[in-house]
Amino acid sequence: MRAFLHIFLxxxxxxxxxxxxxxxxxxxxxxSQQQLYQSPYWHALLHYKKSxxxxxxxxxxxxxxxxxxxxxxxxNPETELLAxxxxxxxxxxxxxxxxxxxxxxARTHWLEQQLPGFAQARPATKCELFEQWxxxxxxDSVSLVFASGYLGNPASFYGHILLKLNSSNPSKTxxxxxxxxxxxxxxxxxxxxxxxxxxxxxxxxxTFSYGEFYKNSxxxxxxxxxxxxxxxxxxxxxxxxxxxxHAWELIGRHHxxxxxxxxxxxxMAQLLELIIDARLKPDLQPWAMPISVFHALSVIEQHGQxxxxxxxxxxxxxHRFYQKYQQLNAAQKQAVAAIIQNDFKVHxxxxxxxxxxxxxxxxxxxxxxxxxxxxxxxxxxxxxxxGLLQTRLxxxxxxxxxxxxxxxxxxxxxxxxxxxxxxxxxxxxFIPSMRFRAAYYDLLTAQTGQPPFSGxxxxxVTLARExxxxxxxxxxxxxxxxxxLSTTGLPADxxxxxxxxxxxxxxxxxxxxCRHLYAEGGLGKAIRFQEHGIVYALLDxxxxxxxxxxxxxxxxxxxxAIIDIHPGWRSQLELGWxxxxxxxxxxxxxxxxxxxxxxSPDWDIRLSLDxxxxxxxxxxxYSRYW
Amino acid sequence: MKKTFFAxxxxxxxxxxxxxxxxxxxxxxxxxxxxxxxxxxxxxxAAAISNIxxxxxxxxxxxxxxxxxxxxxxxxxxxxxxxxxxxxxxxxTVIGDGVHLTTVLNLMGCEAAAHPGLIGDMRSNLDLNTExxxxxxxxxxxxxxxxxxxAQCTII
Numbered sequence: 001m002r003a004f005l006h007i008f009l010x011x012x013x014x015x016x017x018x019x020x021x022x023x024x025x026x027x028x029x030x031x032s033q034q035q036l037y038q039s040p041y042w043h044a045l046l047h048y049k050k051s052x053x054x055x056x057x058x059x060x061x062x063x064x065x066x067x068x069x070x071x072x073x074x075x076n077p078e079t080e081l082l083a084x085x086x087x088x089x090x091x092x093x094x095x096x097x098x099x100x101x102x103x104x105x106a107r108t109h110w111l112e113q114q115l116p117g118f119a120q121a122r123p124a125t126k127c128e129l130f131e132q133w134x135x136x137x138x139x140d141s142v143s144l145v146f147a148s149g150y151l152g153n154p155a156s157f158y159g160h161i162l163l164k165l166n167s168s169n170p171s172k173t174x175x176x177x178x179x180x181x182x183x184x185x186x187x188x189x190x191x192x193x194x195x196x197x198x199x200x201x202x203x204x205x206x207t208f209s210y211g212e213f214y215k216n217s218x219x220x221x222x223x224x225x226x227x228x229x230x231x232x233x234x235x236x237x238x239x240x241x242x243x244x245x246h247a248w249e250l251i252g253r254h255h256x257x258x259x260x261x262x263x264x265x266x267x268m269a270q271l272l273e274l275i276i277d278a279r280l281k282p283d284l285q286p287w288a289m290p291i292s293v294f295h296a297l298s299v300i301e302q303h304g305q306x307x308x309x310x311x312x313x314x315x316x317x318x319h320r321f322y323q324k325y326q327q328l329n330a331a332q333k334q335a336v337a338a339i340i341q342n343d344f345k346v347h348x349x350x351x352x353x354x355x356x357x358x359x360x361x362x363x364x365x366x367x368x369x370x371x372x373x374x375x376x377x378x379x380x381x382x383x384x385x386x387g388l389l390q391t392r393l394x395x396x397x398x399x400x401x402x403x404x405x406x407x408x409x410x411x412x413x414x415x416x417x418x419x420x421x422x423x424x425x426x427x428x429x430f431i432p433s434m435r436f437r438a439a440y441y442d443l444l445t446a447q448t449g450q451p452p453f454s455g456x457x458x459x460x461v462t463l464a465r466e467x468x469x470x471x472x473x474x475x476x477x478x479x480x481x482x483x484x485l486s487t488t489g490l491p492a493d494x495x496x497x498x499x500x501x502x503x504x505x506x507x508x509x510x511x512x513x514c515r516h517l518y519a520e521g522g523l524g525k526a527i528r529f530q531e532h533g534i535v536y537a538l539l540d541x542x543x544x545x546x547x548x549x550x551x552x553x554x555x556x557x558x559x560x561a562i563i564d565i566h567p568g569w570r571s572q573l574e575l576g577w578x579x580x581x582x583x584x585x586x587x588x589x590x591x592x593x594x595x596x597x598x599x600s601p602d603w604d605i606r607l608s609l610d611x612x613x614x615x616x617x618x619x620x621x622y623s624r625y626w
Numbered sequence: 627m628k629k630t631f632f633a634x635x636x637x638x639x640x641x642x643x644x645x646x647x648x649x650x651x652x653x654x655x656x657x658x659x660x661x662x663x664x665x666x667x668x669x670x671x672a673a674a675i676s677n678i679x680x681x682x683x684x685x686x687x688x689x690x691x692x693x694x695x696x697x698x699x700x701x702x703x704x705x706x707x708x709x710x711x712x713x714x715x716x717x718x719t720v721i722g723d724g725v726h727l728t729t730v731l732n733l734m735g736c737e738a739a740a741h742p743g744l745i746g747d748m749r750s751n752l753d754l755n756t757e758x759x760x761x762x763x764x765x766x767x768x769x770x771x772x773x774x775x776x777a778q779c780t781i782i
Contacts, residue, residue, distance in 0.1 A: 171738075173729045214711060214729065222714070360721075367717050381713070389720045389754050397722025397745070 024089040027115050028082045036114055037078040044274055045106055045246060047255075048077060061262075063205065063254040069100060085111065085118075092125050102127035106245035106274075133178065133210070134244050140168035141309075142240050144268065145179070146229040146294055146410055147220045148449045149456070151482055156224070157456055158416075158440060159290040159449070161268040162216055164230065165244060174314075175214035180247050182208050182264045184257035199259035206257035208250040208267070221316045225372065228314040229410050229449060231294060234305050239275040246274055265290040276302060285417075287438055291449070294411040295601065311409050321368035322487045323403060328361060335362045336369070340490060344370065344384040346391045356395045363392040373492030410449030415601050415625035416440045422462075422621035433464035433473060435621075443481060443562060444570050444596035444606070453526065453534050453562060455481035460503075472515070476503035483526035483534060497526040497536055518544040524558075533563035554580045568599045588613050601625065655705035656761045659697035700781050704733035705764050712760040719748050719763075734771060735780035744775055 036042060046068075048058040060067070060074045067073075069087050073080035084107050087100035101108045102125055112119040130136075143164040150156035163180040184204040186195065198204050220226045235243070250271070255262060266288040269280035280296045282288050300307040315323065328336065331353060338349045344366070350359045366388050374380045420435035438459035441447050450456070457479040464473035479501040486494035499522035506514050524538030540556040560574035572594045579587040590612040598604040608619040655661045708715060711726050718724025722745055731741050747770045756762040771779045 171732050173725050173732060175725055175729045176732065212707075214707065214726070218710060364721060371713070378713075385717075386754060389716065392720045393749060393752060393754070397749070400721070400723045 023121050024086045027085050027089065027111075027118055027121065030115055031081055031085060031111075032078070034114065036111075037081040039114075041110060041274075042077060042081060044270075045110065045249075046073070046077060046080060047270075061255050063256065064252075067249075067253055069104075085115075088122050091123055096125040097127060097129045099125050101125045102130060104249055105130060106242065106249055109242070109245055130248050134165065134248065135167065135169075135178075136241060136244065138167045138169045138172075139165060139237075139240050139244060141166045141232055142235055142243055143230045143232045144272070144293070144297065145216070146231065146290060146449065147216075147224075148227045148229070148410070149451070150220075150224050150226050151451070151454075151456075151480065156226075157480075158265075159410075160220070160226075161264045161290045161293060162228075163247065163268060163271065164213055165240075165247075166232070175212065175217060177213045178210060179213045179216055180208055180210050180251075181216065182206060182267045184259075199257070202256045202258050204257040205254040206263075206267075207252060207254050208247070210247075210251055217314060221314060222371070223375070225316045225318040225375070227316050227319055227449065229294075230312045230314060231297060231308050231411075232310040232312070233297070234302055234307055234309040235275065236303070242275050243271065246271065260287045261285075263288055265293050269293050269296075276300060276307065289416045289439060291410060291413070291416055295415055298411040313403070313406055315403055317368055318372045320403065321365060321372050324361070324365040324368060325488050325490075327401075328365060329358075332358055332362050332365075336365060337490065339366060339388075340369070344387055346387055350391070357398055360392060360395045360398050363388050363395075367392075369490065369492070373490075406448075408448040410447075412601060413447035413449060414441065414445045414604065418623050418625050420606075420621050420623040422619055424464075424617055424619040426617040427615065431464055433462055434470070435460070435462040437461075442479075444572060444594060446567070446570070446596070446599040446604070451482060451484075453483040453485060455479060472504070474503065474505035474515075476501055476505070478502050483536060485526055485528055485534060487528070497524045497538055498522060499538060499540065516544045518542050522556075522558075529561075533561060535559075535561045554578060554585075568597060570596045653697065653702070654761075655697070655702045655764070656709075656758070659702055659705075661702070661705055661709050700733055700735060704730055704781075705760075707733055708760040708764050712763060715763065716752075716754070716759060719745065719752055720754075722746075722749060730767070734767065736771065736775060737778050740775050740778035744770060747774060 031037070043058065047061040049061050051057040051059065058075065058077060062074070065074075068080055068083075070076060070079035070083035073083060084100065084104065088104075088108050088111065090100070092099040092101075096102055101122060105127065108122070112122075143166060145162040145164055147156075147160040147162065149159045161182075164174075165178040165180075166174070167177050184199065184206040186204060190198075194203075217228065220228055255267065257263065261282070266281050269288070272293075273280055278296065278300050280293055282292075297307055325333070325336070335349055335353060339346055339362070342349060346363075350362060353359050353362065367385060370381055370384045370388070374384065416439045418435070418437040420437075422433045422435060424431045424433065436459075437457055440456045440458065441450060442455040442457055443453060445455075457476055460474075460476040460479065462473045462475075463470040479499075481497075481499045483497045484495035499520070501520040502518070504515055504517050520540055520542045522538040522540035524536060526534050526536035528534050536559070538558045538560075540558065542554045542556065543552065544554070546552045556576055556578050558574055558576040560572060562570065562572045564570050573591070574594075575589070575591045577587065577589050590610070592608065592610045594606065594608045596604050596606050602625055604623050604625075606619070606621045606623065608621075610617045610619070653659065707730055711730075714724070714726040715730055718727040727745065728741065731744060736744060744767075748767060751766060751770070753762055753766065
């Protein structure tokens with residue numbers, strides 16, 4: 001009874017007067033009794049990670065001493081909790097923004113929910129900086145944004161993730177919404193080898209930064225020509241706030257960056273897991289992929305509703321150009337080509353077009369063309385656009401058609417990691433094999449949100465049965481194939497098809513004991529035919545160890561076609577000629593016909609025929625993706 | 627700890643748009659607030675960031691020239707937006723429509739009903755030949771607003 005009276009008086013003190021030492025001791029005691037320091041939510045807020053050796057020990061993944069209020073807060077959830085309670089209950093100075101309740105809003109909010117009377121006991125603070133940043137009264141929803149893959153930077157091959165805080169203020173466009181980004185801090189002019197090694201092994205620190213969404217739109221959509229896919233999440237107002245509170249706590253804080261796992265996908269998933277009762281990031285798997293987060297979100301229900309409430313595409317400058325160009329009629333397309341040929345001097349080249357609408361459409365497509373064709377050369381862009389802008393300014397303002405929203409979205413693509421079981425017949429023998437690919441897609445994969453007819457494979461290993469044992473038939477550390485297709489046939493809208501690969505495999509098709517390490521590069525040209533197909537020719541050069549019959553270099557000429565016969569059936573036919581210059585090994589020709597059936601994100605079936613030096617091999621495989 | 631926090635706080639304040647701050651129309655954001663000069667606060671991090679937008683101070687204060695408050699408002703945010711996106715805004719002004727154009731008019735506090743008229747006036751006087759495009763656009767926009775739309779645009 002006496003204890004109850006004591007607590008009641010402390011509560012009363014908390015209600016009526018600013019917090020005292022006795023008050024914080026009371027709440028610390030209460031928190032200890034409830035063992036709040038063991039709460040998974042507290043551990044998530046502090047980013048504690050269990051030690052692999054001592055399961056009872058934890059250490060925060062955050063590197064900034066400023067993130068912790070207790071001296072040993074980075075490794076001690078209990079002292080950090082007690083210090084947080086004391087700091088929140090302490091009297092604020094002149095600048096409330098520096099007070100713990102403004103710096104650690106998520107912790108404060110959570111403690112208010114866990115400890116009865118805590119909200120009333122703590123001194124009132126006005127967190128102006130947070131309010132200016134988040135404008136919480138206008139917060140409407142949260143979106144996760146997928147930036148499609150970018151082959152210009154190895155760290156961006158697999159796409160990127162951003163968080164966007166959507167405002168309900170009708171006087172703001174989406175470009176003014178706040179967004180959160182996460183990435184590694186890499187010094188200028190970093191050596192590419194150092195970049196890869198440090199990226200893989202934790203040589204960089206990474207941080208959360210923020211900015212209005214237009215900056216992301218500029219960087220990704222205008223400068224890197226990447227589509228931004230905005231997935232709006234179906235969250236309650238409370239969940240939106242909860243997420244925003246913790247996002248605020250993380251701005252400017254540092255983690256160790258690991259390119260493969262503790263990357264943007266991992267950290268954004270970790271942030272979302274605060275409010276979503278599902279696993280979004282991998283646990284044991286040693287890599288994390290941005291697209292996997294979207295695959296996971298697409299099947300989650302929150303409060304009985306699908307978690308994804310809407311998907312919107314913010315097309316890149318290149319994508320907008322293609323869309324506008326495809327809408328033009330034949331005469332307009334001729335005008336576009338003529339103006340490009342005339343170095344963007346319009347003169348009378350628009351005269352054959354009958355209406356200002358048609359003339360305006362040509363000029364507007366050319367704006368996009370110039371920006372895309374002379375990317376990274378602002379002075380040239382300005383010079384080429386000048387006449388186009390002046391001509392368009394003389395035409396009237398005309399209604400603009402909205403960009404058509406797509407029917408296929410990135411999360412509907414095939415998932416990035418693969419297990420495959422294969423049965424092959426070769427010389428009347430049945431050969432079972434297993435294949436594992438960590439990431440991501442190949443020329444046959446059904447995918448949206450990546451360059452069309454391209455391949456990006458990493459850590460791709462095939463084990464085949466030879467006699468009584470399984471051996472590594474082939475291993476590819478990396479393979480990139482980019483067909484660089486032209487959609488319009490205009491001068492800047494084309495490039496060379498290219499390929500690079502590094503791995504270990506038989507260097508001729510019919511041998512089983514001639515596996516070598518190799519590095520391969522190819523260059524050629526691919527063109528579209530009809531709407532759903534391409535034909536290509538590439539010359540590959542291959543570097544490998546010299547042997548009895550092999551020299552250091554060999555070459556492969558390839559001619560091929562890929563066609564989507566149906567959305568669920570893609571077929572590739574390829575003919576090739578291998579030559580082994582300056583060696584005794586005979587040159588030989590080969591052909592292959594590979595097919596993918598199915599368009600599910602989770603599986604497909606592949607049927608292949610390979611013929612080399614009159615030996616034919618059939619293969620049937622079932623692939624499972626996750 | 628406190629020092630670092632205040633550094634972050636200052637930067638945050640600089641980047642945020644604060645509706646309560648009064649516009650000081652005598653301030654030229656390019657000349658007095660460091661816009662275009664890319665004055666960055668030193669937060670101790672490397673200058674170049676991979677795959678990241680490091681938004682720490684494109685509207686940072688050049689305190690020797692101007693007071694901090696006068697460089698914090700929505701007007702300066704509009705100037706910064708123009709500096710970053712002038713290629714898009716100019717293009718959309720010529721076309722007469724677009725989200726960047728709408729954004730800059732929003733940042734100038736202009737109500738939606740005034741946008742078509744303002745866009746029409748901007749098109750009539752748009753100078754496409756100037757070197758300092760963003761600054762020139764901003765000054766023309768301010769002059770147009772002051773002349774014809776002062777009642778419909780709150781930050782003038």
